[in-house]
Amino acid sequence: MQSVNEEQAEYWGKSESGAKWLTYQDQLDQLMASVLDLVLENAQLKLGMHVLDIGCGTGESSLAAARLVGPDGDVLAADISQAFLDRASARASENGLSNISFQHADAQIFGFPANQLDAAISRFGVMFxxxxxxxxxxxxxxxxxxxQMTFAAWGPLDGNPWFKIPHIAAVKRLGQPPRVDRYAPGPLAFHNLDHVTGMMQQAGLSDIQAQAISVNLPGAGGSEEIAALCTRVGPAARTIAHFEGTEQDAAAIQHEVCQEFAQFTSETGLHIPAVINLYQARRSN
Incomplete structure (x- = not known):
């Protein structure tokens, strides 16, 4: 596979940090379930449609889309990580879904068949x-x-405790890692609606729509389990890795995150508020 996005290919395909998304697949899929629902509700996929899933990861979005388009439709699931695609393919087989094909691809440059697809979707797969x-x-x-393309990206840091609370806890414990351009490829790169719609306009897209939508992220297992997850993936995990933090550092950060996340716990469990930027546009005729 030719790729011009070598840094992301290395991170998601070969690094220990990227591999952790395989380990914690189930927790992450549950945490992001409301985001996938948001994408699919707005994409309005119908029976018989041909769909591209960009940055499909371990396949949760592709499986859901395949069920919506039915056996007469199909999903082309693309990701820059072959390890993710292998997991996604195994899940499709386990679920008896034969209308999904998998493509190892950098969606920025890959030569997808032209003029073939009815829709493109992405749950957090386009910010990189x-x-x-x-x-x-x-x-x-x-x-x-x-x-039409429909994709979800994280909104600003201040509206997303899932990022902000672990980030603050890790920096407080270990220090501030080197700052990066807030528009550089990464989880929060599409936080600014105007910035992204401007790029969509430059790409020649039409009927461009963008909105910030508040959702809740359901945390399976409660604040303790989700706090532990934060020391393994996300900003706290990256800060721990950068400073080569110890197990004691990770435990201290986890404890503080757990205390902060407790405020989002109710009788129905842990629900972390989030702001998701939903973007939609069409290919011009």
Missing amino acids: FDDSVAAFANIARALKPGG
Whole structure:
């Protein structure tokens, strides 16, 4: 696979940090269930449609889309990590879904079949492009004229305790890691609605829509389990890795995160508030 996004290919495909998303697949899928629901509700996938799932990860979004389009439709699941695709393919087989194909691809440059797809979707799979304008244009070429893309990205840091609380706890314990451009490829790269819609316009897309939507992220196992997850993936995990933090550091950060997350616990369990940016656009006719 040719890739111009080598840093992301290395991170998701070969690094220990990327591999942790395989280990904690079930927890992460449950945590992000409301985000996937948001994408699918707005994409309005129908029976018989042909769909591209960008950054499919371990396959939760692809499986859901495949069920919606039915046996007469199909899903092309693309990801930059072969390990993720292998897991996604195994899950499709376990669920008896034969209408999904898997493609190891950097969606920014991969030569998808042109003019073939009715829709493109992504749950947190589009914030890592080295050149987002080129990526949007490339994805659009795979769509039929008028085909729609729908994707979810994280909103600003202040609206997302899932990122902010672990970040603050880790920095308090270990120090501030080197700052990066807030628009650089990464989880929060699409936090600014105007910035992203501007790139979509540059890519020649039409009917561009963007909105910040408040959702709740359900934390399976409660604040203790989710706090532990935060020391393994996300900003706290990255800070721990950068400073080569000890097990004692991780435990202290986990304890503080757990205390902070407790405020989001009710009789129905842990629900972490989040702001999700939902973007939609169509390929011009």
